[in-house]
Amino acid sequence: MDIIAIELRGIDKSFGPVHANKNINLKVRKGTIHGIIGENGAGKSTLMSILYGFYQADSGEILVDGKPVAIRDPNAAIAAGIGMVHQHFMLVENFTVLENIMLGAEDSQILNKGIAKARVELKRLEREYALEVDPDAVIEELPVGLQQRVEILKALYRRADILILDEPTGVLTPAEADHLFRVLEQLKSQGKTVILITHKLREIMAITDEVSVMRRGEMVATRTTAETSVEELAELMVGRRVLLRVEKGEAKPGEVKLAVEGLTVKDGRGVTMVDNVSFNLRAGEIVGIAGVAGNGQSELLEAISGIRRAVSGSVLLNGKPIDVTGRADPSELRDRGLAHVPEDRHHVGLVLKFEECENAILGYHHDKRYLNGVFLDVDAIRKDAEKRIGEYDIRPPNPRLKTANFSGGNQQKIVLAREMERGPDVLIIGQPTRGVDVGAIEFIHKRIIEMRDQGKAVLLVSVELDEIRALSDRILVMFAGRVVGERDPDATEGELGLLMAGVEGRKEAAE
């Protein structure tokens, strides 16, 4: 019985210069749980958005039960029996569970008529799939795990035969995740088809029948889960690329500059993003944090740099504490020798509408060098900017040009020049070469090594594994908010890939 529930042929999608999906072919068998694995930026979300009618593919076709369908909007997807459980829930927070489920499928203009019917149907679904939840509970009062059940029920209520779950366990506790898997098994036994998008290998191995691997917009392989291994999948996911050669001498680590102890950060919904993380950062070394995006690295950087409040834990900078749970001030931290190159240079690290020289002083605008009383010493600022432009080969070499007009690589150089040039003791960097052209990448990597050789302590976060391996003296891998392992930079991709995907070493802690 080999019915193909859903098939994608030649799906291609670009957003301007970004080629998100390159000629994707995929066959998902009916009544199976099919996993799609890949790192962030691999194109998974785009593909699923096309399946759900959010976007239209530039070319290619979709076949459901062997028949081509045009999915122009979510209605068409629903009509084709496709239901989606989004990573970021599409729920109305101050509605009840019942109201959320009925939204869009109310059955009649007058709600009361449909409510009784809906309750009965809901009860039936809940019982059938072990998705119990109180229909009159208000969403914002439910724990995240239960909120997700509502998302799933929404899809089932609309008679979805094909369920797509996008990174469902990111917000769940291990117990909740296990319960979810049981639900998925139940769905499968009822003849439903499940597509599970995740970057977590454990899940893939645990419940999927088949798995497809995406990398950089392409579908690189499909395997039967029982016939493959985590090692093979990890390698396919991360890819065997030529190692970036960076000239690098031996590290000479000195005293501890940054001591992180038991740091825990929660997001607005109470979900733990950084879970009891501890590590030390020494002068003259580069510590790289590897991991798939969304495993707490961003929140870690934000908590250390004072942008985000932590729930508990301590951070010592040069032996003195940073008030991470209270009133940490990025300005004060800069004065104390902590520089931060943020992951998002477009909205955090730079103000794109500013001139280049104005961005060159962002965060350092209190510096007496740039001031003339209350006034900005524009000459001094511009001259300083010009000097940096020369040193960092920023092009075009015009300090008065609007920052939005610089290429990604040059924008990043502006940020780096700004953060590096004051000789901070500690430099924390997030995604230094995202969206940066090859020539600039080399330059940036050289500068980071230079900082280390000058005795600075560098904390590097990147989703690019080869960047981490090329630059780091020590590698910490983060998964689900925890540091799950520490390795030398000569660890294999496979080994690191496994850690990044949550396999092995969950109990390991960093030095």
Added chain:
Amino acid sequence: MSTPYAKLPGWVEYGLIPLINLAVAFLVAGLVVLLVGENPLEAAYHLINGAFGRGEYLGFTLYYATTFIFTGLAVAVAFHAGLFNIGGEGQAYVGGIGVALACLWLDQTMPWFVVFPLAILGSAFFGAAWAFLPGWLQAKRGSHIVITTIMFNFIASSLMVYLLTRVLKPLGSMAPQTRTFAEGGQLPKLDWLLAIFGLNVGTAPFNVSFLLALVAAFCVWLLIWRTKLGYEMRTMGHSPSAARYAGMSESRITVITMMISGGLAGMMALNPIMGEQARMQLDFVQGAGFVGIAVALMGRSHPAGIIPAAVLFGMLYQGGAEISFEMPSISRDMIVIIQGLVILFAGALENMFRPAITRLFTMQSRRAAVVTQTKGA
């Protein structure tokens, strides 16, 4: 995404698009004129002539422009920090208290150039005070500044009526206004300025506060683009997350910005009170706070744009008076309509013509590229 918001050359962005928005606003206004059964072209003639035709007319135009420069600057300063200050009307009204107090105290004993600086301080102080509370509420309690400033406009109105009918009104008088100021409370006219150009100011109340307005415009430019505070304001206005990253205190910037904005709006009161009426009357603001919004939008929140925009609106006010004189079916209220249309097209609908213009420009550049290609071949 792609085309509609592609980058356009500077002169298109800051010159052409605002001009097109303005032109459409006037076009629609012209339709209203037609609806009323009058000739739009004739109206246009009277408008221009009434605004600039004689020295006296020009004097009136610039007198109105003075007021709008202040209120326009007020709105613009707040815009730069990402705040929408609709409270200029109330802040200007309350600013009048400061002017009146200074004048009532010293007008009979001191010359104008002593009273004037005190009145400036007074107006700015009271205007800033009226803007302080909404700013503080936004910063510390998250109360939406648009709504609070609207409420404060109305509270100001009630407050001023109370003051003018109970407190500041001289005993025995029926009119809700202060007593008339002596010479110390009156600003000299700028007749000599117009005389340089061979124009006679006539009865127009074109006075010294115009020069103050120009100074204020320059100071605003200095503040926004040449001071540390201005830098912080602009950062917050463009990107609150970048401001947080840079260690800037959002609440501090909000409150200070609102106070500066309120102070500028308050200074507007100097023009009618000391420059024309020599007393504080009921509703001397007459909607100038709202015109300030239109002026700031048209001038793209830059002093170099605000001054011409303020003159434009001054022209509308003065020319409008002339139109209503010559064409009785079109009253001053026409100006209110145009004001609304300008706010609509330069503010809410500012991107309406962008796709068409962008298409025109990409077509142009593509054609040019083809030409150079064939030339090179």
Added chain:
Amino acid sequence: MDFFHVIVVLLESTIRVSVPLIFAALAGLFTERAGVFDIGLEGKMLGAAFAAGAVAAVTQSVWMGLLAAILISIALSLVHGYASITQRGNQIVSGVAINFIVAGSTVILGEAWFRQGGRTPALGEGSRFQTITFPYADSVREIPILGPIYSDLLSGHFLLTYVAFAMVPISWWILYRTRFGLRLRAVGENPGAVDTAGISVLWLRYRAVICCGILCGFAGAYLSLAMTAGFVKGMTAGKGYIALAALIFAKWRPFNIMLACLLFGFLDALAIRLQGNPLPLIGQVPVQLMQALPYILTVILLAGFIGKAIPPKAGGVPYVKER
């Protein structure tokens, strides 16, 4: 007895004054619950009042006047909707602009068409609303307590008055008991949820804006066809903003809106009644303070001192599909 009589008269004028507030606040409720902020209630009311007065004068029909009021108000709402929803412009700016355009237009057109200094001609019997007297109202009046309540407080109002109060439970019913209401409330909280459910966010918001237009039409018609016999320049006198304040004060809930509007209406009626006479216990209260009270109360509410005012989450933000 005299004191009681005073109360009845006060309440009667409270009701009279609250009617346009209730209509306008309910109008604002629909649009803001859907996520479109509307500062332009004032302008729509004014435009509607003018249209009603003008058309009723010309056609000698009160119903034509009412229809005109509703149509004009809907038209203005659609302009605001176009700017806010389709053009994704600044909703505050759009509202302010419309207020100005209407303020100026009503005077200009009024003067041009009727030449009475900006007002429309006084309306005769058939072209305006009359008060409705309940059966036996006159004979019942003598009965202590219940009599005046029946004959002065309940009876003797305009049709639109009863409609206004009826609109409160009707609005509640629409918002909380119909499919349209459910979706409307959803789109103001999480448009993404509505979009993924296959419902058009834009069309839903446009319909909300049209509802706002209809209700503002009633508000304006009441002013010029019931409360006064004809349009007078600037007759809304800030009622649109008081209605906005009432909407916020009522935390965007229909029944609370009625109470808030009655409260603000009461303050207005009380101010007129007092006319500078001292209140028992408190003494002299300046009439201006009474007039400012609705606004002061709203600011206090917004400051979070009388509970929290949580607006619809997606309010004021144009919907853009996330990438």
